[in-house]
Amino acid sequence: MNIGWKILVILMTLIAPNALLIAAGQNNKANHHRTGTENSTSPVAEITEQKAITIAQQHFKGRVLAINQKGHTYRIKILSQQGTVHTILINALDGSVISTH
Template sequence: MKLGLTLTLVACLCTSFGSMAGNDKHDDRNQSRGQGVKNEQRRLVVNSPDQAVAMAQRQYRGKVLSVQSSGSGYRVKILNNDGQVFSVSVDAATGRVSRN
């Protein structure tokens, strides 16, 4: 009697642990899919300083003096034909160009 009860208990435990292990694999696949979505959201419109310069020059004519990487994109310093120096921010995620 005790042996039958023990075997039943062991069988139940093995079954429950086996199903939990299967759930872990399922969760990993779902997490991987979630990572793919996050990576797609993180894709940048502007991937290099050269792209940032090109986008800035399309909107603001002049000579590019420098380009620096900033937290959210790039900062491009431009000298226009009137001799004025100004900075333009290029958002790497959206491609938005704005004069500072």
């Protein structure tokens, strides 16, 4: 085995465990970002977009124009059959209606 291969094997042996530690650290950061807490290991339960739409359509019947999530809030725009656009804010954690207009 020439010197180049030996160096490559040594470097791979040294780098591989560190790469796993870095990847594990990135995974923890992703979980932290998702849950919003540093010490929590269990993710925060959120309702789905479809559930949020169902809740919004219980207040205003019509076609969904848009749904956006910012933080723990879904913002849903619904076009009624009369042509009125309604905006409903839904709490993404528990499905409660924050506001309608």
